[in-house]
Amino acid sequence: MSDAKQSAEDLAILEQLNLDYIHSDETSDAKRFSEFLAEDFITQTPGVTRNRDEYLEYIAKPRPLKDIVLHDVKIRILGDVALIHGRVTYTMIADGVEQEALYTDVYQKREGNWLCVAACAIAPGA
Template identity: 80%
Template sequence: MNDTKSSAEDLAILEQLNLDYNRSDQAGDAKRLGEFLAEDFIVQTPGVTRNREEYLDDIAKPRPFKDQVLHEVKIRILGDVALIHGRVTYTMIADGVEHDALYTDVYQKREGVWVCVSACAIAPGA
């Protein structure tokens, strides 16, 4: 397999994982999210660092927001590591206020499979 074909396939996989990550977040689907989070996954949001188990427990709780929409997604593949940068908008259920958030997710190809090893979000209200 040449690098161009591999890169195109990897890009398609990462695009789908990014969609799945955001859909899982909105829907509280910890099961799907857990399928591609690495065992050593760490997430940081304002004031909080969580490991994989803590994050999945949090995702499984009722979501405090709705209407999450992806914008400006950029995927950079750097060998066996990929960075996904993006912006999302969402509305907080409690007060109806719309917010913007920025995120960067880090994926690593381990034994031929892309897994999310780290995530960082600047997410007001979350």
């Protein structure tokens, strides 16, 4: 397979994983997350670092936000690592206030599959 074809295929996979990540976050779908988070996954949000199990437990609880919209997504494939940078807007359920967050997710291709190994978000209220 040519590098261009592989890159296009990888890009399509990563685009879908990004959509799945956002949708699973909004809908508390810990099961879907468990399918693409690496065993050594780490996530950071302001003041909190969670490992995979801690994050799955956290995400399984009802989310305090709704109506997540993606903006400014940029995917960079760097060999067997990919960085996904983006911005989201969302509405807080408690008070209806719209907020925005920036995020960077790190994926690594392991045994032919892209897995999320790290995530970092600057996300008030999330």
